[in-house]
Amino acid sequence: xxxxxxxxxxxxxxxxxxxxxxxxxxxxxxxxxxxxxxxxxxxxxxxxxxxxxxxxxxxxxxxxxxxxxxxxxxxxxxxxxxxxxxxxxxxxxxxxxxxxxxxxxxxxxxxxxxxxxxxxxxxxxxxxxxxxxxxxxxxxxxxxxxxxxxxxxxxxxxxxxxxxxxxxxxxxxxxxxxxxxxxxxxxxxxxxxxxxxxxxxxxxxxxxxxxxxxxxxxxxxxxxxxxxxxxxxxxxxxxxxxxxxxxxxxxxxxxxxxxxxxxxxxxxxxxxxxxxxxxxxxxxxxxxxxxxxxxxxxxxxxxxxxxxxxxxxxxxxxxxxxxxxxxxxxxxxxxxxxxxxxxxxxxxxxxxxxxxxxxxxxxxxxxxxxxxxxxxxxxxxxxxxxxxx
Numbered sequence: 001x002x003x004x005x006x007x008x009x010x011x012x013x014x015x016x017x018x019x020x021x022x023x024x025x026x027x028x029x030x031x032x033x034x035x036x037x038x039x040x041x042x043x044x045x046x047x048x049x050x051x052x053x054x055x056x057x058x059x060x061x062x063x064x065x066x067x068x069x070x071x072x073x074x075x076x077x078x079x080x081x082x083x084x085x086x087x088x089x090x091x092x093x094x095x096x097x098x099x100x101x102x103x104x105x106x107x108x109x110x111x112x113x114x115x116x117x118x119x120x121x122x123x124x125x126x127x128x129x130x131x132x133x134x135x136x137x138x139x140x141x142x143x144x145x146x147x148x149x150x151x152x153x154x155x156x157x158x159x160x161x162x163x164x165x166x167x168x169x170x171x172x173x174x175x176x177x178x179x180x181x182x183x184x185x186x187x188x189x190x191x192x193x194x195x196x197x198x199x200x201x202x203x204x205x206x207x208x209x210x211x212x213x214x215x216x217x218x219x220x221x222x223x224x225x226x227x228x229x230x231x232x233x234x235x236x237x238x239x240x241x242x243x244x245x246x247x248x249x250x251x252x253x254x255x256x257x258x259x260x261x262x263x264x265x266x267x268x269x270x271x272x273x274x275x276x277x278x279x280x281x282x283x284x285x286x287x288x289x290x291x292x293x294x295x296x297x298x299x300x301x302x303x304x305x306x307x308x309x310x311x312x313x314x315x316x317x318x319x320x321x322x323x324x325x326x327x328x329x330x331x332x333x334x335x336x337x338x339x340x341x342x343x344x345x346x347x348x349x350x351x352x353x354x355x356x357x358x359x360x361x362x363x364x365x366x367x368x369x370x371x372x373x374x375x376x377x378x379x380x381x382x383x384x385x386x387x388x389x
Contacts, residue, residue, distance in 0.1 A: 001293070002027035005034045008170040008376045015372050017278065017379070018319065021307035029291045033302065036170075038281070039295070040302045044314035044331070046291045047303040052336035053290075056282035057085045061298055070177060072184045073167060079227035082235065082338060089337065095220050096228050096341070099209035105345050108142065112349050115141060116356035123388040127367045130384045131245050134357075139240035139349055143233050148205025149194060160187045161234050170376045184230075191226045206232075236342035239333075242276030242380030243346060244353050249370045249384055250274055251354070254321045258362045262354045266323035267347060268330060273321050275332035278306035279377030305331045306379060361388055 004027060006013060006020045013020055021042060024031050029043035041047040050056050066074045077083050081092045119134050140154045140161070149157075163183035166176040195207060202208045210225045247270035251257035260266060284299040295301060308331050310318040315328065333340035340346070357364065365387045373382035 001032045004031045014374050038302045042304050042307040044308045044311035047308035058083050060283050076227050079224045080231050095213050112352040120360045128388045130386050135241050135244040139237045239276040240346045240349050245381040246274040260323050269323045271332035272309045272330035278379045
């Protein structure tokens, strides 16, 4: 397998990983990323095949021993559908989907639209960081409303989410781990108390519906509900913030902002062109052949979603942003068994956010070069300074 060296913490790579992905793909559909000590699928065909193959799973066959100081974090992960395989994954996802329905998500459309306009109303004159003033508060507020928790808790939810996803970042430190554990403990304690309160006082919110599912079938535990709510916040919120920021940046830099309608095709192209998550791992549960190469049982492999979404064998001129591109599935939200549960909500938030920005702020301009945060394997902006009014 061709060997490739690229420090994921390198400043140039953080700001623009796509030239490195091009060099990886030039070596073949599967490469060995030396710095990660992982084989990686870098073509669309290879990554898509792995994500859809049930013989690959999220958990290792022989799980490593968890250090005691990380036990609270992995106690939550133990009940997260993101980390589970059938039959537990099938059971949990089917139960959650009975509460987190497509109808419930679609009904949030007018609320997302109204909140987008309210946030724009609060933007100050002159330069503003659209990431912190718009892209971050929009999805965290929607998640708070969806769960049924007070919106005054949004800053805590945001703080907990940012700290916990630090566990997935390249080069994490003990300080990062300590922040994640503190956030995990606070979030779990809050959710446990809030679920208990909802048992006594039901409302029309997701937590109440999850409780109803549990009581009707005696199948969802409190720990599973807690992990599900944390997953919806951490995975859903982080991806949506980065998607809004990356999409706005792309539209401004390519000249499409305010000139091209915010259609479903444009939304998919923004997700393909600069997705919020770039690396997602799987474990081989048996010897498996992928694009002509056998991966031995027990192999961990990374699917580089950012590289796959720019694959020259799947798209014409993939380095070009083309909102009129013919529809093809991309891997921004994964594929197969673990396709992102919150993808419909993220897409809904993205379309309403962009439409509100374009309609209310047609003259939006970049004031400073956008800066990506050093959070690989996520890929999102640290700031997006624009002239808003």
